[in-house]
Amino acid sequence: MSKQRTTQPITTGTSVIGLVYDGGVMIAADTLLSYGSMAKSFNTPRLYNIEDRILLGASGEYSDLQEIVAKVKALALQETTNSMESIYVDRKLPAKSLWNYLRAVMYQKRSKMNPYWNDVVVAGWDDQADKPFLGTVDKLGTTLQENLVATGFGGYLAMPLLREKWRSDLSEGEARALLEDAMKVLFYRDCRASARIQLAKCTSDGCIVSEPYELDHSNGWNAPSMIRAAGDLDGDGGW
Structure with missing residues (x-):
């Protein structure tokens, strides 16, 4: 029997963006899945809370994301089971270790010419360094650890806004306001994006993923840059 390979993503989600703030890390993604150019599902979460310690989100092929999440949960369960075998060990999977694990997984899959078609964001709290962790892994196994990350069109449309407004002492x-502004930009400019989003945060107390909610974009299309009188070609109000 001949082997089959995924040669292109089919059912996809778009950008995931994230940032480190004073006391934690926060990521955001919308809940729209697209089947080609058709909006397939408007309420499909792409942010996951692993053991209340790690946040995982991804853009790209949704079925591949489901397989990645299954691998991650199995790995986290294995770490927990191993730690329970000894009364002297209290070991849980750190976010940075998961990030490195996914780097190896993504690199192995692409080396076999059967990659996971995803760009993955991993966030959590680094207990050893006592600071938040934020990193990405792309479909080739290339990693990035930074204070600001974005996948998909977010790297082009949201990242300039994040770089302009971000400070290390953000509350x-x-x-949250900065991520919501960036998600609005993506909703206006990315035809695969939605105004229905999720936010997730991770601090030293643990990780939380919000329920999906709608961004307030009621006045977005009434902005001066969106309005031009009929026949006003140069935008100055004249003819």
């Missing part, structure tokens, strides 16, 4: 509220 949690400011971080």
